[in-house]
Each structure stands twice: as C-alpha cells, then as structure tokens.
Amino acid sequence: MRFRKVYVEISNLCNLKCAFCPGTKRSPGRMTAERFSRLLPKLKPYTQYLYFHLMGEPLCHPELKAFLELAKDFKVILTTNGTLLARQQEMLLSAPNLHKINISLHAFEANDLAVPFETYLADCFRFGQAAAGNKLTVYRLWNQGGQDAHNREILDTMERYFPKPWVTERQGTRIGERVYLEYGEKFDWPDLQAQEVSGSLFCYGLRDQLGVLWDGTVVPCCLDHDGDIPLGNLFEQEMEEILNSPQAKAIYDGFSRKEAVEPLCRRCGYTRRFQ
Numbered sequence: 001m002r003f004r005k006v007y008v009e010i011s012n013l014c015n016l017k018c019a020f021c022p023g024t025k026r027s028p029g030r031m032t033a034e035r036f037s038r039l040l041p042k043l044k045p046y047t048q049y050l051y052f053h054l055m056g057e058p059l060c061h062p063e064l065k066a067f068l069e070l071a072k073d074f075k076v077i078l079t080t081n082g083t084l085l086a087r088q089q090e091m092l093l094s095a096p097n098l099h100k101i102n103i104s105l106h107a108f109e110a111n112d113l114a115v116p117f118e119t120y121l122a123d124c125f126r127f128g129q130a131a132a133g134n135k136l137t138v139y140r141l142w143n144q145g146g147q148d149a150h151n152r153e154i155l156d157t158m159e160r161y162f163p164k165p166w167v168t169e170r171q172g173t174r175i176g177e178r179v180y181l182e183y184g185e186k187f188d189w190p191d192l193q194a195q196e197v198s199g200s201l202f203c204y205g206l207r208d209q210l211g212v213l214w215d216g217t218v219v220p221c222c223l224d225h226d227g228d229i230p231l232g233n234l235f236e237q238e239m240e241e242i243l244n245s246p247q248a249k250a251i252y253d254g255f256s257r258k259e260a261v262e263p264l265c266r267r268c269g270y271t272r273r274f275q
Contacts (some may be wrong), residue, residue, distance in 0.1 A: 003047040007211040008223045009054035009062045010036065016081055016110040020143065024225050026056045031214045033066040035235065036227070039212065044066040045071060049099070053079035054211050055225050059088050068095040072134035077101035081107055082124040083114070090126055093134060102135040103127075106143060108150040121154060124190045125161035133177040142184035160274050190223055190268035201271035206243070206251055218242050220251055220262075 011030040019206055031039075043050070050071055052058040059080050061067065068076060076095070079102040079245060084223070085092075086199040092098055107113050107120050115123075130138045136184075139158070141151060163176040167211075188194070205221030212218055216235035217227050230243035254261035 003210060004208040005049040005051055005175050006043055006047045007051045007054045009056060009214045010052050010058055010067055012055040012214055013060055014057040015060055015083060017112055018106055019109040022225055027228055030061060030215050032077050036067055037070050038116045039234055042234055046239060048075055049072045049077060051077045054222055057081055059084035064090050068098060069261060072097050085127040086123040091129060093131060095192055098135055102138045102140055104140045105154055121157045125158060127177045129161055130177050135177045138180045140182050144183055144185045187226060190264050192228060192264055194267040196266040197272055200262040201259055202255050203271050206248060229262050
C-alpha cells in the first residue's frame with residue numbers, strides 16, 4: 001500500500017461556520033454514492049484507510065450510510081464537528097468498517113450553533129460512552145495557543161462522562177476504553193495570499209497521503225482546501241497516470257530535496273513542522 005491514508009471529501013458542505021475553519025471558495029457540492037463506488041477500485045491498490053474528510057461535515061451527507069457500506073473493504077475514519085452525532089449514532093456504531101471517529105470540539109467558534117453548548121458537549125460525550133470498546137473515538141482540542149477560553153468548561157464536562165484517572169499514551173490521553181483526548185496547536189491554513197515560509201521545507205503529501213475532492217480532483221494533501229494544486233481527476237483518469245504526472249513528481253522530488261515547488265506549499269506552516 002503506497003499511502004497510509006487517503007482523504008475523500010464526500011461533501012464540502014457544512015452545517016457550521018467556525019472561526020478555525022477557512023471554508024472553501026470552490027463550488028458547493030456532494031459526491032454521489034454512484035460516483036463514490038467508481039472511485040473505490042481506483043483507491044483500493046493504494047490504501048487501507050479512507051478518511052471522509054477534507055472540507056465539509058460528512059455527517060450532513062444524506063447517503064452516508066451507503067458510503068460506509070460501499071467502502072466495506074476499507075477502514076473508514078470520520079472527522080466531524082460532533083453536532084449530528086446523536087442523530088447518526090445508531091448508524092455509525094453499527095457500521096463494521098468504521099474504524100475511528102475524530103470529534104473536533106471547536107463548535108464554540110461557530111456563530112450558528114443551533115443548540116446550547118452544554119447540550120452539544122453532552123451529545124459528543126454520550127457518543128463516546130456508547131462507542132467505548134467498539135469504535136476508536138478521539139476528541140480533539142486543536143486550539144492550543146489560540147482561542148481556548150472554553151477549554152476548561154470542555155474538560156470539566158468531559159471528566160463527568162469519563163472520570164479520571166486519565167492515562168497519557170503516545171497517541172494521546174486515554175480517557176476511556178478506546179476513547180482519547182488529543183491536543184494540538186492552533187495552525188494557519190495554507191493560503192496563496194499568505195507570506196512564503198523560509199528555510200528547508202518538507203511534507204508527507206504524496207508520500208503517506210493524498211486527497212480526493214468531491215468532484216474527483218486529486219490534491220497532494222488534506223490542507224489544500226481550495227483545490228489550489230489539482231493533479232488530475234479520478235473520474236477521468238487512473239491514479240497511476242496522476243501520480244506519474246510531471247507536476248506530482250516535481251512535488252515529491254522537491255520535498256526529497258527539502259524544497260517546496262508549489263506556491264501553496266511555500267505558504268504552508270506545516271512544511272516547517274516536519275523539519
């Protein structure tokens with residue numbers, strides 16, 4: 001398997017507008033289950049893990065159950081804002097190939113949260129309780145050094161549902177059986193209008209990951225939220241053709257030399273984290 005993970009954006013539509021998320025200037029849309037089924041044979045030789053994520057909220061997709069059933073030969077990972085977990089809980093917990101659910105606890109950054117924040121947290125943590133021992137559940141607080149005024153409230157509420165002691169492990173803080181809390185630093189999304197990053201640069205894009213947007217466009221990594229580096233389209237081409245294109249090979253070879261050849265990559269703070 002060439003890639004540790006492939007991000008498949010089943011939709012770039014979301015039910016929230018959070019300050020942390022840059023959104024996208026691309027046309028809004030969803031991949032259909034029929035088109036998704038056409039992608040799967042092209043992805044199968046390259047990875048075992050499909051992440052239903054790039055932009056958008058996957059739990060908003062009306063065909064999510066069909067997507068999970070179609071991807072039966074893969075291990076699926078969902079990244080969600082958590083607002084629809086209660087509504088989708090039974091379906092998610094019964095999906096045999098759903099390997100992991102990442103829950104980003106940043107809904108307090110949204111200006112359109114439909115329920116009280118306490119209700120939102122309760123729904124998120126009840127899901128983790130129900131999933132414990134069955135599905136790997138990871139609660140994310142990726143706002144260190146940024147907007148973290150609500151973190152104390154989040155952690156106090158979390159402790160009521162997952163009493164301490166908590167155990168620090170390599171992959172995060174274990175708060176229950178197959179339930180984890182994960183911290184991360186707030187980061188700036190790459191943007192073509194941002195300043196270039198200096199020094200030697202490296203990225204795992206096209207090494208251990210790539211992304212497929214809802215319209216089939218292949219991008220090097222999960223941070224290309226606007227599709228600024230389109231390498232080809234899987235609905236029109238085979239993966240091998242896309243990966244062997246001059247543009248894709250230049251990106252890969254450039255990072256082998258610790259150089260970023262794409263303008264967007266030269267404006268991505270993540271390229272400094274792997275130095």
